[in-house]
Amino acid sequence: MKQIPKFSFGVGDRFAQEGVNQLSALLKASELYGREFAPVWNKSNREHTIIGTTPKSTRQEADEAVAKVGYKGEYFCDADHISMKNVDMFIEHCDFFTLDVADYIRKASTPEEKYSLAIAKAGELYRYIAAAKGEGNFVTEVSMDEVDEAQTPEDIRYILTEIAKEKIPVQTFAPKFTGRFNKGVDYVGDVSVFAKEFEEDILVLKWAVEKLGLPENLKLSVHSGSDKFSIYPIIGELIRKHDVGVHIKTAGTTWLEELIGLALSGGKALELAKRIYAGALARKEELSAPYATVIDIDENKLPSVDAVNAWSKDEFARALRHEQSDELYNPSFRQLMHVSFKIAAELGNEFITALRDNAAIIGEQITANISERHIRRL
Ligand SMILES: [Zn+2]
Incomplete structure (x- = not known):
């Protein structure tokens, strides 16, 4: 067997x-x-x-x-x-x-x-x-x-x-x-x-x-x-x-590391991550619906599109990364992004190309997340 x-x-x-x-x-x-x-x-x-x-x-x-x-x-x-x-x-x-x-x-x-x-x-x-x-x-x-x-x-x-x-x-x-x-x-x-x-x-x-x-x-x-x-x-x-x-x-945790890697890459990749958030915020009901029993987003904690657009690459990454001791960490922001991969899917090749262009920095995020944040604690 x-x-x-x-x-x-x-x-x-x-x-x-x-x-x-x-x-x-x-x-x-x-x-x-x-x-x-x-x-x-x-x-x-x-x-x-x-x-x-x-x-x-x-x-x-x-x-x-x-x-x-x-x-x-x-x-x-x-x-x-x-x-x-x-x-x-x-x-x-x-x-x-x-x-x-x-x-x-x-x-x-x-x-x-x-x-x-x-x-x-x-x-x-x-x-x-x-x-x-x-x-x-x-x-x-x-x-x-x-x-x-x-x-x-x-x-x-x-x-x-x-x-x-x-x-x-x-x-x-x-x-x-x-x-x-x-x-x-x-x-x-x-x-x-x-x-x-x-x-x-x-x-x-x-x-x-x-x-x-x-x-x-x-x-x-x-x-x-x-x-x-x-x-x-x-x-x-x-x-x-x-x-x-x-x-x-x-x-889904790996898709969030992809976003963190994009943000940390700065420039066009950071812009792309911000655009995905703007799309997610505009369609949050639709995106949240299939996950109703497994998310708890506090709408008052979701930053405005303008606020996020003003973030540096580090501010974006720190709001998203699951480090509870970081004062910038925002679980509502993170959960909304978690269910918003549909927005990235709609971007098609643009998103996949961005992943490939920034593969090294994204790879570091993914391996550290699984190995150090997850399995080490187990
Ligand atoms: Zn399940």
Whole structure:
């Protein structure tokens, strides 16, 4: 069976340009911190639709990056957040499938009423993919994270029991944890409550491996996992304590590093970054709508277009970069930019050319972000 290694890191990027930088960041982190993280290039149907790309481009990005770097380890392409409606275009190109059944969770008082339909749907989708790709040729994740209400450890116990009955060989499970996992910013919530829940979830998964016969490498998957700096040390401590793995899914954080790199390049590249902000501010409702459950933008904290146009390259970079100790850091600005890659997509070649023209400085931002800001904290 195709198996996801103990530690893995989701590194999709919006425009499929940063494969080498992402892979290099993971290799650098493994050198620095002594843990290997398998790269998983993930891009959901939502992001493909907004940008107008297909899963083939993600596969090409991954294969090319691996060849260029000469990487010999395992890597994966994740059909992220798929359902029966959109799975077909992913089947050929992916070997990791995130079955998103959150839409089928019902409002009810018992786990059975809440989750039975969702798990039946996961079974249907799993069997559909297995019929096309062959059992054992792909990694299966089940995700339920994009909902308002967190799943308790008791819920997860029921969910995994039913997953085992459906004979889904789940290797990663993505629950909705307590607290807010907003895109591109830190965790919002009580970290001690999170710590207790995360540890109980680990124990439920261990129980499920032992008692239900689910795959031995079954582990938690943390979605919207980029930038959750305040809980990374907790996750790190708990996975070491219980000797289990983890999958952290990130993607959008890399597009923000592209913007920071453009800003720091100054001149035309900085102008371009400012134009993207002006476009984003004018269309913030439209851009925010698909991410309603995973962003919290304080409109009063969004700077005016005039104010941003007056910023230096450093001021732009510092407002955007996730350094909480920096007084210029602006999480609302950052979250709006996070969901505004559609504006860059509409710029087409102009944006891609700018990325290539300023590749060195952008590359430094991306590798430092993944290796030093993310994995070091884990
Ligand atoms: Zn998710």
